Amino acid sequence: MTTDDNAFTGSRRRPWHALPSPVRAGIEGVLGGRVVAARSQPGGFSDGLAARLELADGRRAFAKAVDTVAAPGVAAFHRREVAVNEVLPYGAPVPELLGAYDDQGWVALVFEDVEGALPVQPWREEELERVLDALTDLAERLTPAPGLNSPDVSARLGGWARLAGSGRSLAKLDVVAPGAARELDRHLALEALLPEVLVGETLTHGDLYPFNVLLTEERVVVVDWPHAWTGPAYADLVMLLGSVAMSGIDPEPYAARHPLLSGVDPVAVDVLISAQAGFLLAAVCSMDSADPGTDPRLERAMTALGLASLRWLSLRRPGRSGR
Structure with missing residues (x-):
């Protein structure tokens, strides 16, 4: 896309x-x-x-x-x-x-003031490589996680169980992502593993998409940190790679060679990818598009990002499409 x-x-x-x-x-x-x-x-x-x-x-x-x-x-x-x-x-x-x-x-x-620009979308190879390299440094600097003078928050991951409990949301899911609706049991099974996958010692950004990254001539700057939570060092990487499929790029080669995913159980990565899609699509399916309070741009962006994660998951597990 x-x-x-x-x-x-x-x-x-x-x-x-x-x-x-x-x-x-x-x-x-x-x-x-x-x-x-x-x-x-x-x-x-x-x-x-x-x-x-x-x-x-x-x-x-x-x-x-x-x-x-x-x-x-x-x-x-x-x-x-x-x-x-x-x-x-x-x-x-x-x-x-x-x-x-x-x-x-x-x-x-x-x-x-940061004199920078958002990464160009669709992703450009050079900019993507810069951001992926920066995530290694970011994870190292934020491990162990600094103590926060604020209550911890839940990761913005998961939502399949909420979807399964709402007939209205399921009906919208069948329109937005019919493949995911057909494979709901599989996503529920992955979501059941989420608590153990979320264990870690790194302060993660928690909303690491292209709109929260600025590129300057010298730096990659990550902005907007209200959703930070403590978890595995690779969580932000998986979230960012979920956006890459929107550009028609297979995220898997980048994941396979990235140091933050070295030695990580592939099932744990599947769990995070599915949980990312679940959070986004559960939010979309709870929105009323006819409500003037709904931001149509937000709804479209969340849908696109959710479907992109499902595409990545299907590339990791050939023959099992989430669309």
């Missing part, structure tokens, strides 16, 4: 000038300067502000902010991201958190 530049961008960004003036002032207070220009950024699906800011003194920063009443879930993610970023080790390929503003009505995070 080919994707355009906006395939991984939501439709609910709020421009800087639309923020309440106290929130703008709060962000400027974190920065210690006046914002004179702001440019909304592509990538990701969160409600609210996501913009690169230019200050009167020439400094630059990136800020994101959300209304806690309009989007309480996103606000909770922002607050957890503060907690995660506070413990990420120096030298990790992540943007520096400059500060946060939280007046209970709005939550804002302010980061260093």
Whole structure:
């Protein structure tokens, strides 16, 4: 599948000038300067502000902010991201958190500005290799996982059991991914192994798709860490490779030679691939496309990523297609 530049961008960004003036002032207070220009950024699906800011003194920063009443879930993610970023080790390929503003009505995070771009989609060989190499360094720096001053969260993996328990969701699955509906028992069996596969000592990003990666001339930078959890060192790698099949590329050769998967039980990898598809498709099948509150871009992106994971799984197990 080919994707355009906006395939991984939501439709609910709020421009800087639309923020309440106290929130703008709060962000400027974190920065210690006046914002004179702001440019909304592509990538990701969160409600609210996501913009690169230019200050009167020439400094630059990136800020994101959300209304806690309009989007309480996103606000909770922002607050957890503060907690995660506070413990990420120096030298990790992540943007520096400059500060946060939280007046209970709005939550804002302010980061260093990273002069980079999202990986081109479909994946280009050189960029993919850069990101895959960077994941080895990332896993090494985050093992053992630093302690978080925040409750742990569940990995965004698994969902087949939830699908199986909902007739409405099963009906939608039969339309979205009929092969997966036919092989539901197989995915349920893999999902039963998920608790033991999730054991590990590495702080994983937990949402490592192309829209959370920035490429600069010198660095690969991983952004947006609210879903971080502690698990196996290869979990983020498997998640990222799940997106590769969207580009018409077989992820398996990359997986076979990657050091993070050396010696890993192939069944454990199957479990993670299936669990990734299960999380995405369970979320899609619970959405009401006719509901004005549903972001159609998010629904399409999650569907495409879920089907891509199933394609990879079918390539690992010939003759067993998930589509």
